[in-house]
Structure formats: structure tokens, C-alpha cells
Amino acid sequence: MDLPGFDTMVALLSIAIPVLAFVWEFFVGGLKRLGYRIQMDTTATEAAQSADAGVLRDMQQNGAPLTDPSFVLLRIENTGWTPIVTDDYLTPNDDPVGIRVRFPHRRVAGTVVTELSQPALRDSFVGDSFGVEQGDGVIKLPKVKLNPRAHYKVLAVLEREPGYEAETFPDPEVVAGLVGGRGGGRIRLRKTEGHVFASKPAQAFMALVVLVSITQAFLTFTRDEPRPAPLDCAGGTLHLHGSTAFAPVVLEAAKQYQETCEAKGVKIVPTEAGDFEGSGDGLEALNAAGDKVKLPGSKGLGDRLTFSDGRAEGNRPRLLPRPVALSLFTFVVNKDTGVQNLTRQQLKDIYAGEITNWSKVGGNDVPIHLVSRRSGSGTRVTLVQRVLDGRQMPQTTVDDCTALDPDxxxxxxVGDTGTMLDKVATIPGALGHSEVGRADGREDLFPVRIDGQQATLEGVEQGTYPFWQTEYAYTFGEPPADSIAAAFLRYLANEVGKDVLRSHGNRPCSELEKPLLCEPT
Incomplete structure (x- = not known):
């Protein structure tokens, strides 16, 4: 049997360590735990000489002033997760004392309880179980019942032991213990910090978690190994055709697919958006490629896809459409037109040649120059169907856009979307149309609202914005399930492919509130 790899072992440790820390903290080491905290241990050596010492100057025991008095504030607390009862203390049953605190080289002059987390605890501090132990330097504390997080505080006044000359005193010695814990084991008294967070073993576990996480991150970001191909990857050469407006979206998704499936040896043709020939020509190329191969029966091409703005026209029975996304289009104008909003009727009149100057629609006194896509373009078909209500374009006045009469x-x-946008930006009075993602970010153009509505997917779904189309992926016949064409179509339908569609302003068909907008076949 193969042993797990190093990465797998690191991942398993990152899971096991916090589980072990939790078990240790709350089950092994934390069932019963008694803690103490020295919150104050200070001397009052100069009390006799201070003018403001007040009663501190008169501190006495048995009529004699205290020698080098000091004050200790001790906090006893239940830091575990279960209650502590009198039978839990390790002292004999007939001994009412549960905790003894010794102060080396000091004598206890007096002691008093200063704080109780619960008033009922006061009844525990009566009789011989609380006070100064024989030998003067020891405080005895009773077997107090404590709920989890319950505590009490004791203030002690002490004086220096005769003959002890050191400037500082050793730490108090707290002697106590509990019976209990996991498996009946003994749990010693613990010294706790000012803020109880976790036991030292648990903190060590947490440090290990951090170390393992850092190691895993380092391995992730420094290893330069080829990623294994996902199960849905297919290799080979994928030929892409079709819409110039949708080309940047398709190529970005194809590039990510190529990187994901690097191990399979994927090649994408073409690699530039400018090499896409348009929806109509792309469909013709796909149909011709299929006819040339003469595939038998229902077998389809597995290495070619054509993307079209809208459904294909004409009789091509073996071209199968699959709706991919809802795509937005917009009108754009040259900056000198002076307009940024047109009604649908005004657009119809402009393309019919009935409005020929921008001044007729509230703009500048500049002749209108229409820059359109050639016949067969999916963007052009969308414009005719969605905005012009089926009215065809007027005849061109020139073959070359640079020859338009400025007056x-x-x-x-033009043949592609990129060229159209460039022409509209440079020709005075120009009006064109484009996929929104291609026009966004062009500072040399103005987008045009239609009836006051901006190009938004919400406007399409609400029926207020008319200029949109379904982007279809066409195959010649049904491609084999293990082919690169079928794998790329599945890739476009998963989350990574959808992210690419969204990033260009498109909406995956599967995410529409009204799926019928994508006109599924």
C-alpha cells in the first residue's frame, strides 16, 4: 500500500492537532483544575517615615510595630470545567483546611477575605479552617466549594523575619491538590496568569497548528509542479470560431481551461480575438468542416466550436446550438455627437435614413454616420431583431468607412467589433453598436442609453432594456463525450467558466431568474 505523500501528512496534521488540543484542554487536563494568582505582593518599608502614612504608621502586632510590613493579595479560583467540592481536596477528611500558603522569611500579622464571587462562599471562612497556621508564616484556607470560574480573594499583612536581610522575598508557596480528573488522576494546583486563556499543553498544540499551516502555505506557493489534470479534462487541439463580440470571453475561458488541463496537452486555435470571423462566417466554417469529414450517422466533430450571437439562420440541420449566456449590447457614439440617450423610435428613424443629423435628436449639428457590421454578423442580426423590429439596414453609401463624406x-x-469601435471613435458623427464588455473602458466613446435605460442584465430580465442576445455554442453533430469540444462546453457550465462569463458582463443561462430568456432548444 502506498504511503501518504508529504502534503497529505501535513494536511492530516493540521486537522489532528486542533482536535488533540481540544481533547486535552476540555477532557484530559481540564475536568478539575484549581488555580491561584498572586495579584499583589508589595512592601510598605517607608511607612514610618512618610508624613501621609496615616494608619500604616501605626500597624502593630501584640503592641509592637510591624517590621518592614508587606501586603499580599491572593486569588483562588476554579479554572477547570467541573465543580470542585470538599471531597476533592487532597487533605485528610478530618482536616478542614484545603490550601496552605507559606511565605518564606515572613510572618503573617493578619489576614482577611476581601472578595467572594458568590456571597454563599462566606460561610466557608469560619472556625479553625481559615487564618494563620501554627508557625506564623503560613495562611490556611478552607475546603471551599467552587463552581467553574468561581473565586475568592484573601489579603494578608506580613512582616520581615528577624535576621533576613535580602531586599526581596521568595514567592509564596501554595500547597494543595485535588482528587479527580480523567481516570481518577491527581491534578496539582496551577499558577494562573492574569487572563486565563488555555493551558500550556493546549498553547503548545496551537503553536504546532500555526507551524503546520505556515509549512502547508509555503509548500503550496513555492512548488512549481504541473497540476494533475481534473477528471473532466480532455486534450488535443480545439478550433474556435464565430462572434467577434464574444471572442474575448471565449478566449479567456479557453486560456484558463488550457492551464487547468495542462497535463493533457491542450492547444487552442486561434489565440487572438481578431482572428474570429464573425457569427455567420464561423457557422459556415463549422458546417463546411463537418461536411468535408463526412461523419456517419449521429457522430459529431469533437474539436470545433462556433459561438454565435443568437440562433443561426439558414438550413444547417447538423449544427446543434447550446445556449451559454445572455449577452448585453449597446450603442456607442463619437464624442462630438452630443447625445447619450436615444429612444427606440429615434434609432429606427436614424437607421431608416429619416433622421440624418444629430441636431434633430437634441445633439450637435453634425451629420450622422452609421458604422455597421457586415451581413451575417450576429451583432447586426441582434440589432435588426431586437431594436429595429426586423427592418433591414439601408444600403451602404461607401465601401470604405474612411471615405464617408463629413458633410x-x-x-x-466593417468586419469585426474591434474595428467598428475604432472607426466610431475616429469618425465625426459616428454611431455604432457593440457587446457591452468590448465597449466598457473606452474613453474615446460614449455609450448610448435606450429610452433612458442603461445596458444592464437587470433591465433585460425586467423587460426594460431591448438590446441583448443569447450567446450560443454550436457543434457539428453531437461531439463525443470524451472530446475536447465536449469537455470545454462542460467547463463553461461549471463555476470557473461562469466566473469568466460574469467578469465580461454576461449572465450564465443557468443563473437567470427567467431561463426562457436564453431560448433553450
């Missing part, structure tokens, strides 16, 4: 209304056509 007259005119129209020209």
Missing part, C-alpha cells in the same frame, strides 16, 4: 449622412460596414 452628409452615410453608412459603411
Amino acid at each position: 452628409k449622412y452615410g453608412r459603411c460596414e
Whole structure:
């Protein structure tokens, strides 16, 4: 049997250590635990000479002033997770004293209880169980019943032992113990800090967790090993075609798929958005590739996909569409037009040639120049269907957009979205259309609202924004399940692929409140 790798062992330790820390803290070491805290241990050596000493100057025992008096404030507490009762103390049953505190080289002049977490504890401090032990330097404390986190405080006044010349005194010695704990084991009295957090073994476990986490992070970020291919990866060359507007989205997703499935040897063709030929031409290329191979029966191409803005036109029975995302489009204008909002009727009149100057729609006195996509473009089909109510584009006035007459209304056509945006930005009075993600960030263009509505996915779902389309992925026949085309389609439908779609302003079809907007087949 193969042993777990180093990374696996580190991961298992990161789980096991906090579990062990929890068990130790709350079950092994924390069932019964009695703690003490020295909250004050200070001398009052100069009391006799201070003018403001007051009663401190008169501190006496048996009529004699105290020698080098000192004060100790002791806190006793239940720091465990179960109650402590009188039978838990390790002293004999006939001994009412549960704790003894010895102060080396000092004598106890007096002692008093100063604080009780529960008033009922006061009844424990009566009789011979509380006070000064024989030998003067020892305080005896009773077997007090303490609930978890309960405590009491004792203030002691002491004086220096004759003949002891050192400047400081040794720490008090607290002697006590409990019976109990896991397996009936003895638990010694613990000295606690000012803020109880966790026992030292638990803190050691936590330090180990931090060390393991740092080690795991270091291994993760420093190892440069090829990632194993996920089970859904497929290798080979994937040929992509179609929409120039959707091309950047497709290529980004394809690049991430290529990195994820590096071990499978994935190649993407093409690698630049400018090499996409448009929806119509891409569908023709896919159809021609399938016909050329002459695939039998229902077998489909496994290495080609075409993305189209909207459904394909014409009779291509073996091209199968799959809705991928809802895509937004927008109109854009040159900055000198002076408009940023148009009604649908105004847009229809502009494309019909009935409005030829921007001054007629509240803009500047500049002739309108339409920059459009060529026939077969999915973006153009979307414009005609969604905004112009099926009215076709007017005839072009020039073949080259640079030849538009600056003083007259005119129209020209270009082959891709990137060229269109560049032409609109440089031609005075130009109006064009684009996928929103391609137009965003262009400071040399103005987006145009339609009937006052900005291009938003919410507007589409609410029916207030008309310029949108379903992006379809087309295959020639049904691609084999283990083919790279089928694997990439599945990749677009999982969370990583959806993240790419969202980042470009698209909405995955599976996330729409109204799925019918994606027009599933």
C-alpha cells in the first residue's frame, strides 16, 4: 500500500492537532483544575517615615510595630470545567483546611477575605479552617466549594523575619491538590496568569497548528509542479470560431481551461480575438468542416466550436446550438455627437435614413454616420431583431468607412467589433453598436442609453432594456463525450467558466431568474 505523500501528512496534521488540543484542554487536563494568582505582593518599608502614612504608621502586632510590613493579595479560583467540592481536596477528611500558603522569611500579622464571587462562599471562612497556621508564616484556607470560574480573594499583612536581610522575598508557596480528573488522576494546583486563556499543553498544540499551516502555505506557493489534470479534462487541439463580440470571453475561458488541463496537452486555435470571423462566417466554417469529414450517422466533430450571437439562420440541420449566456449590447457614439440617450423610435428613424443629423435628436449639428457590421454578423442580426423590429439596414453609401463624406449622412460596414469601435471613435458623427464588455473602458466613446435605460442584465430580465442576445455554442453533430469540444462546453457550465462569463458582463443561462430568456432548444 502506498504511503501518504508529504502534503497529505501535513494536511492530516493540521486537522489532528486542533482536535488533540481540544481533547486535552476540555477532557484530559481540564475536568478539575484549581488555580491561584498572586495579584499583589508589595512592601510598605517607608511607612514610618512618610508624613501621609496615616494608619500604616501605626500597624502593630501584640503592641509592637510591624517590621518592614508587606501586603499580599491572593486569588483562588476554579479554572477547570467541573465543580470542585470538599471531597476533592487532597487533605485528610478530618482536616478542614484545603490550601496552605507559606511565605518564606515572613510572618503573617493578619489576614482577611476581601472578595467572594458568590456571597454563599462566606460561610466557608469560619472556625479553625481559615487564618494563620501554627508557625506564623503560613495562611490556611478552607475546603471551599467552587463552581467553574468561581473565586475568592484573601489579603494578608506580613512582616520581615528577624535576621533576613535580602531586599526581596521568595514567592509564596501554595500547597494543595485535588482528587479527580480523567481516570481518577491527581491534578496539582496551577499558577494562573492574569487572563486565563488555555493551558500550556493546549498553547503548545496551537503553536504546532500555526507551524503546520505556515509549512502547508509555503509548500503550496513555492512548488512549481504541473497540476494533475481534473477528471473532466480532455486534450488535443480545439478550433474556435464565430462572434467577434464574444471572442474575448471565449478566449479567456479557453486560456484558463488550457492551464487547468495542462497535463493533457491542450492547444487552442486561434489565440487572438481578431482572428474570429464573425457569427455567420464561423457557422459556415463549422458546417463546411463537418461536411468535408463526412461523419456517419449521429457522430459529431469533437474539436470545433462556433459561438454565435443568437440562433443561426439558414438550413444547417447538423449544427446543434447550446445556449451559454445572455449577452448585453449597446450603442456607442463619437464624442462630438452630443447625445447619450436615444429612444427606440429615434434609432429606427436614424437607421431608416429619416433622421440624418444629430441636431434633430437634441445633439450637435453634425451629420450622422452609421458604422455597421457586415451581413451575417450576429451583432447586426441582434440589432435588426431586437431594436429595429426586423427592418433591414439601408444600403451602404461607401465601401470604405474612411471615405464617408463629413458633410452628409452615410453608412459603411466593417468586419469585426474591434474595428467598428475604432472607426466610431475616429469618425465625426459616428454611431455604432457593440457587446457591452468590448465597449466598457473606452474613453474615446460614449455609450448610448435606450429610452433612458442603461445596458444592464437587470433591465433585460425586467423587460426594460431591448438590446441583448443569447450567446450560443454550436457543434457539428453531437461531439463525443470524451472530446475536447465536449469537455470545454462542460467547463463553461461549471463555476470557473461562469466566473469568466460574469467578469465580461454576461449572465450564465443557468443563473437567470427567467431561463426562457436564453431560448433553450
